[in-house]
Amino acid sequence: MSWEEVDLDADEDPRLLFGLKELTFGTPDGLWPIASTDRGETIFLIPGSDTPHLLVEDGGVGWAEYRMSFAEWLYRYLIGEDMAGPNSSAFYPGSVKLEHRPMSADERPEPWDGPDRGM
Numbered sequence: 001m002s003w004e005e006v007d008l009d010a011d012e013d014p015r016l017l018f019g020l021k022e023l024t025f026g027t028p029d030g031l032w033p034i035a036s037t038d039r040g041e042t043i044f045l046i047p048g049s050d051t052p053h054l055l056v057e058d059g060g061v062g063w064a065e066y067r068m069s070f071a072e073w074l075y076r077y078l079i080g081e082d083m084a085g086p087n088s089s090a091f092y093p094g095s096v097k098l099e100h101r102p103m104s105a106d107e108r109p110e111p112w113d114g115p116d117r118g119m
Helices: 014-018 070-078
Strands: 032-036 042-045 054-057 063-066 095-100 110-116
Touching: 014 054, 014 063, 032 070, 042 070, 054 070
Parallel strands: none
Antiparallel strands: 032 042, 042 054, 054 063, 095 110
């Protein structure tokens, strides 16, 4: 299915919201998925900009734009700011739960705990 076949309102279509010619993923002019959360949000990098440019899909049909580095976005997400659109904040006390992603079909995700955030 192509994005032209998806029936989205103008306020839900990332092409219209962010001035993208077309919606592709992992291409030189497309969105690069760089992370996801345990709440279903997906973080995309828009390549080609002098300023870091992130789009966050909220797990439904909502999109939010952030002009900052991924490191800044992640820090602000982890301290509980709204970083996936309005009213999206969530704070989990304790250490950050991380997961090494599989690099082959035989491997499985390896969860591990990062350091305590001290918050």
